[in-house]
Amino acid sequence: MRATFMYGPGDVRVEEAPDPRILEPTDAIVRITLACVCGSDLHPYRSMDASDEGVPMGHEFLGVVEETGSEVTGLSKGDFVVSPFAFADNTCAFCRDGFQTACPRGGWYGAGGVGGAQAEAVRVPQAAGTLVRLPGDVDAALLPSLLALSDVYLTGCHAAHMGRVSRGKTVTVIGDGAVGLSAVLASWRMDADRIILMGRHESRVELGREWGAAEVVAERGEDGVARVLELTDGEGSPVVLEAVGLMPAYEQAYGIVRPGGVISRVGAPQYEEAPVGFGSLFGKNAGLTGGPAPVRAYIDEAVPDVLEGRIDPGRVFDGEVPLERVAEAYRAMDDRTRLKVIVRP
Numbered sequence: 001m002r003a004t005f006m007y008g009p010g011d012v013r014v015e016e017a018p019d020p021r022i023l024e025p026t027d028a029i030v031r032i033t034l035a036c037v038c039g040s041d042l043h044p045y046r047s048m049d050a051s052d053e054g055v056p057m058g059h060e061f062l063g064v065v066e067e068t069g070s071e072v073t074g075l076s077k078g079d080f081v082v083s084p085f086a087f088a089d090n091t092c093a094f095c096r097d098g099f100q101t102a103c104p105r106g107g108w109y110g111a112g113g114v115g116g117a118q119a120e121a122v123r124v125p126q127a128a129g130t131l132v133r134l135p136g137d138v139d140a141a142l143l144p145s146l147l148a149l150s151d152v153y154l155t156g157c158h159a160a161h162m163g164r165v166s167r168g169k170t171v172t173v174i175g176d177g178a179v180g181l182s183a184v185l186a187s188w189r190m191d192a193d194r195i196i197l198m199g200r201h202e203s204r205v206e207l208g209r210e211w212g213a214a215e216v217v218a219e220r221g222e223d224g225v226a227r228v229l230e231l232t233d234g235e236g237s238p239v240v241l242e243a244v245g246l247m248p249a250y251e252q253a254y255g256i257v258r259p260g261g262v263i264s265r266v267g268a269p270q271y272e273e274a275p276v277g278f279g280s281l282f283g284k285n286a287g288l289t290g291g292p293a294p295v296r297a298y299i300d301e302a303v304p305d306v307l308e309g310r311i312d313p314g315r316v317f318d319g320e321v322p323l324e325r326v327a328e329a330y331r332a333m334d335d336r337t338r339l340k341v342i343v344r345p
Contacts, residue, residue: 001016001017001018001019001020001119001121002014002015002016002017002119002120002323002324002345003016003017003056003115003116003118003119003120004056004057004058004118004119004323004326004343005017005054005055005056005057005116006044006048006054006055007050007051007052007053007054007055008048008049008050008051009044009045009046009047009048009050010045010046010330010331010334011050012045012057012326012327012330013054014323014324014326014327015054017056017115017119019121020115020121020122021123022068022069022123023123024069024125025070025071025072026069026071026072026089026125026126026127026128027068027069027072027123027124027125027127028065028066028067028068028069028072028075028123028124028127029065029066029067029068029121029122029123029124030061030063030065030066030081030083030121030122030124030131031063031064031066031120031121032061032062032063032117032119032120032121032122032345033061033062033063033064033080033143033344033345034061034062034063034143034144034147034342034343034344035058035060035061035062035118035119035147035323035342035343035344035345036058036060036061036147036317036340036341036342036343037058037118037326037329037330037333037340037341037343038058038059038060038085038151038152038340039152039177039178039179039340040245040268041057041058041330042330042333042334043245043268043270045330045334046334055110055116056109056110056114056115056116056119057110057116057118058109058110058117058118058119058343059085059086059108059109059110059116059117059150059151060083060085060117060147060150060151060152061082061083061117061122061147061150062080062081062082062083062134062143062146062147062150063080063081063083063121063122064078064079064080064081065077065078065079065081065127065131066121068127069127071128072127072128074133075127075128075131075133078136079131079133079136080133080134080135080136080138081131081132081133081134082131082132082134082146082147082149082150082299082303083117083124083130083131083132083150084100084130084132084150084151084154084294084295084296084299085108085109085150085151085293085295086100086101086103086106086107086108086109086292086294086295086296087106087107087108087109087114087124087125087126087127087129087130088100088101088103088105088106088126088129088130088294088296089103089105089106089126089128089129090103090126090128090129090130090296091129092104092105095129095294095296098294098297099294099297100129100294100295100296100297101291101292101293101294102294103126103129105125105126106125106126107125109122118323118326118343119323119345120323120345129296130296132296132299132300132303134146135307138307142306142307142314143314144314144315144317144342145306145311145312145313145314145315146303146306146314147314147317147342148178148182148313148314148316148317149295149299149303149306149313150295151293151295152178152182152313152316152340153182153185153186153302153311153313153316154182154293154295154298154299154302155179155182155183155243155266155293155295156179156180156181156182156183156184156185156186156241156243156266157182157183157186157293157298157302158266158290158293158294158295158298159173159179159183159186159241159242159243159264159265159266159290159293160183160186160187160190160192160241160264161186161298162264162266162289162290162291163239163240163241163263163264163289163290164239164262165186165187165190165191165192165239165241166190166191166192167191167192167193168191168193169192169193169194169238169239170192170193170194170195170196170232170237170238170239171187171192171194171195171196171237171238171239171240171241172195172196172197172198172228172237172239172240172241172256173187173195173196173197173198173208173213173241173243174198174240174241174242174243174244174249174252174253175198175199175242175243175244175249175267176197176198176199176200176201176204176205176208177204177243177244177339178316178339178340179243179266179267180197180199180208180241180243180244181197181204181207181208181211181316181339182313182316183241183243183266184197184208184211184212184213185211185212185311187212187239187241188211188212189311192212192239194214194215195212195213195214195215196213196214196215196216196228196231197209197213197215197216197217198216198217198220198224198228198252199216199218200218200220201336203318203339204339205218207315207316215231217231220248220252221248221251224252224256225252225255225256228256229256232258235258236256236257236258236259236261236284237256237257237258237261238257238258238260238261238262239261239262239264240253240256240257240261240262240263240264241264241266242263242264242265242266242267242290243266243267244267245265245267245268245269245270246267246270246271247270247271249267250263250265250269250271250274251275253265254275254280254281254284254286257284257286258284258286259284259286260285260286261284261286261287262286262287262288262289263281263286263287263288263289263290264289264290265288265289265290265291266290266291266292266293268292276288316339317339317340317341317342318338318339318340318341319332319338319339319340319341319342320341320342320343321341321342321343321344322343322344322345323343323344323345326343329341329343
């Protein structure tokens with residue numbers, strides 16, 4: 001089969017790879033019908049150490065079950081499914097608490113011997129707890145929005161959930177990428193009173209406005225902090241959703257959070273050390289939360305929202321390539337000419 005591998009900064013290749021096969025009785029093999037490139041894929045695209053051994057890429061997909069292990073229940077060959085970007089058994093104590101990304105039997109696509117999803121097929125560990133069945137006759141126009149449930153939209157929902165967005169709250173979203181825009185939509189659906197979007201790409205912030213952003217702040221750094229404080233009468237934002245993962249975004253977050261407020265991070269942090277002392281969080285009695293989105297905790301409720309037309313999160317996709325041209329998708333997203341690109345095997 002064909003699959004995508006990354007060998008170093010800017011070095012993405014589609015190569016022949018062994019067909020995935022059942023290794024554990026809890027596995028399933030899924031033939032992928034739609035995948036995509038994630039904003040988090042751009043972090044290694046820009047900075048990973050070059051290697052002679054490629055890293056499998058991709059973690060968002062729709063597909064059809066081709067084979068199941070002997071212990072897989074609730075799934076059959078031919079089922080049309082969506083997968084969260086992380087697999088989990090969905091039965092352990094952490095999963096029952098709604099934190100499937102902490103499942104001790106779980107893991108990540110593209111790591112630990114599990115293939116990536118920018119491929120023709122993939123092995124899914126813990127398939128019964130991970131894969132969610134979809135109608136086999138779903139309208140093709142809805143497929144991008146269903147694909148968005150594998151990660152990007154529900155990561156935005158997780159940001160809003162962990163940030164305790166609710167009626168009457170002012171919410172500031174940092175980042176106009178697909179996750180940031182999804183966080184705007186999620187905050188609007190959770191009845192936020194006012195949404196401020198910090199972003200500077202006009203086509204993206206226009207979608208943010210359509211999804212509920214009342215104001216857009218294009219400034220960054222200290223100027224961006226000053227502008228948000230101006231918009232909030234000097235008080236700051238009670239809820240800040242950080243959807244970038246870089247240190248300047250975190251610095252903006254603690255600069256604009258209101259005393260007693262909360263910062264919810266879902267942008268994969270590209271740092272381990274960050275300010276939490278008096279001048280950042282402590283002096284404001286501000287809280288810090290967020291993490292890898294447990295998509296499986298939200299997806300059952302979100303699927304009917306898509307199928308019944310209440311949300312259209314697939315609007316974040318503004319490009320599509322066949323699998324053999326996936327490197328073009330990386331380049332386009334890296335140079336900001338595309339927001340998020342579908343990959344069709």
